Amino acid sequence: MxxxxxxxxxxxxxxxxxxxxxxxxxxxxxxxxxxxxxxxxxxxxxxxxxxxxxxxxxxxxxxxxxxxxxxxxxxxxxxxxxxxxxxxxxxxxxxxxxxxxxxxxxxxxxxxxxxxxxxxxxxxxxxxxxxxxxxxxxxxxxxxxxxxxxxxxxxxxxxPDRRIWLHHGSSISAGSNAATPAGIWPAVASRRGDVELHNLGFSGSALVDPFVARVMRDRPADLISVKFGINVVNFDVMRLRAFVPAVHGFLDTIRDGHPSVPLVLISPLFCGIYEDTPGPGGMDMDALAAGDVVFTATGPHGDAPQLTLRIIREALASLAERRAEDPNLHYLDGTRLYGEQDAGAHPLPDALHPDTVTHELIGERFAEYAFASGGPFAQGVMR
Incomplete structure (x- = not known):
């Protein structure tokens, strides 16, 4: 050898x-x-x-x-x-x-x-x-x-002979609860779209951090996507007043390095525990005692309005509309990838993360949206 x-x-x-x-x-x-x-x-x-x-x-x-x-x-x-x-x-x-x-x-x-x-x-x-x-x-x-x-x-x-897709998101983008690394949804989508994935999915850390925007600004990329929401809610780190300007700033920083690259802004997937209940998140201790990991939402707390996934989707959709001067910015409602109608057939095992089969479903749906003819990442033929 x-x-x-x-x-x-x-x-x-x-x-x-x-x-x-x-x-x-x-x-x-x-x-x-x-x-x-x-x-x-x-x-x-x-x-x-x-x-x-x-x-x-x-x-x-x-x-x-x-x-x-x-x-x-x-x-x-x-x-x-x-x-x-x-x-x-x-x-x-x-x-x-x-x-x-x-x-x-x-x-x-x-x-x-x-x-x-x-x-x-x-x-x-x-x-x-x-x-x-x-x-x-x-x-x-x-x-x-x-x-x-x-x-x-x-x-x-x-x-290297393929376009580079640079993606940022939370633990779901990193692949939590998928069985294998090639089975996480961005990997599934990258094979379907015949692109090279550079994955900046960080468990518990998609928090609109400016340094991640700088990293994305400076990395080579032909296609870019960012997915925000779930970590902002389950860590209860922002209110709406801070969240919206932070996302604008994140996108502005990316555009400093990639002024015309197709950029998809993705709102949260459906997650029943956080749709209308804010964070911070917690772990179900009774389930843990039985040998299972199950997450819960613990809000609301205090008098100030807290963010939920539904509020964040509305805010991101409005934000994208207000950036209409950017013809290469595209908004994708995350419930098109995994929505309330999917929760029955494909429940989240720990109430937060999809399993392997659901990762494949999400990856296929993103590929159909992004890489198909007329999609924001369209070029060539899907695999």
Whole structure:
């Protein structure tokens, strides 16, 4: 087997960090991590949702050594992350992670116990003969250090030949509750639209942060989308007076670097617990005692009007109308991707995040909206 340095193959990350174990992809640059090392954001950005190794090769066997770090809740069974293999645009294999380090959180006390583990090898064998483009999608829900890449034939970087889609959103965009990294809704949509995904979906951290707008301003992009609402509500961080100008400022910053790139502003998907009840969010402790994770809305609190998902959709629709001078700004009501009518057939397992089947549904619907003829991202043919 041939061992090849990894760095040249990493796509979809802002940069990588050299650790004692290997290369750790980061989705936010160091200047953001230095200025605002919020623990929630640091965990979210270090999980390589949408990040993959992309190579051209005739190899029939590929091995990737990596050292994962995963978080679990004490008393709750949660599936591990996975590594997916995509060959010439088709998902062909998935391998669930094992080993690695483990942070075990007791949600009742806030205590965290850390357990060290060993590296894990993802092995894919029996690949078709001949030259092909191989993408190894890294786990969307675990931090990883990339240790070594081995193949039975030489590998070389694949030349980028697709438009770059830069997307920002919350945990749903990062892929929460999806089983595998290629199954999160932005990945599903990117394959349908034959574009290269750069995913800035951050669990609990789509809070209209100015530094994320600056990152998006400075990143190469042919297509851009931003999805706001759920985290603003479930963290109860803003009132309407602050939220609307903040979104205007976020879009203005993006436009400073990408004045005419198609930009889709997406409002929240349907989420019954927050449609008319504000945050902050909480966890159902009775469900937790039974071994389940279920989220709740705890508002209203105080006298000042708080935001709900319904209020945010109305505000974003009005905001988009007031930016009519921008012909390349498009507003998408998130309930077109997942609405109240979907909750019966596709309920949110924890009352907040969609499962794998629903991620696929959302991804397909976004692709049909964005990449189809006449859509804001239309060009070429959908896969």
């Amino acid at each position: 041939i061992t090849t340095p990894l760095a040249a193959f990493v796509r979809g990350a802002a940069e990588w960090e050299e650790t004692a174990r290997g290369l750790r992809p980061h989705r936010l640059p160091a200047w953001v991590r230095d200025r605002f090392p919020d623990p929630q954001l640091m965990t979210a950005e270090s999980r390589p949702s949408g990040v993959r190794l992309v190579m051209a090769t005739a190899a029939s066997t590929i091995e990737l050594d990596l050292h994962p770090t995963h978080v679990s809740y004490r008393g709750v069974a949660r599936s591990r992350g996975s590594v997916d293999l995509v060959v010439d645009g088709e998902l062909v294999a998935s391998e669930q992670l094992g080993g690695g380090d483990h942070a075990e959180v007791d949600m009742r006390t806030g205590e965290t116990q850390f357990h060290q583990g060993t590296a894990f090898t993802a092995r894919f064998a029996g690949l078709a003969d001949g030259d092909k483009v191989v993408e190894i999608w890294l786990p969307h829900n675990e931090t990883v250090d990339l240790v070594a890449l081995r193949t039975d034939a030489p590998v070389r970087p694949a030349e």
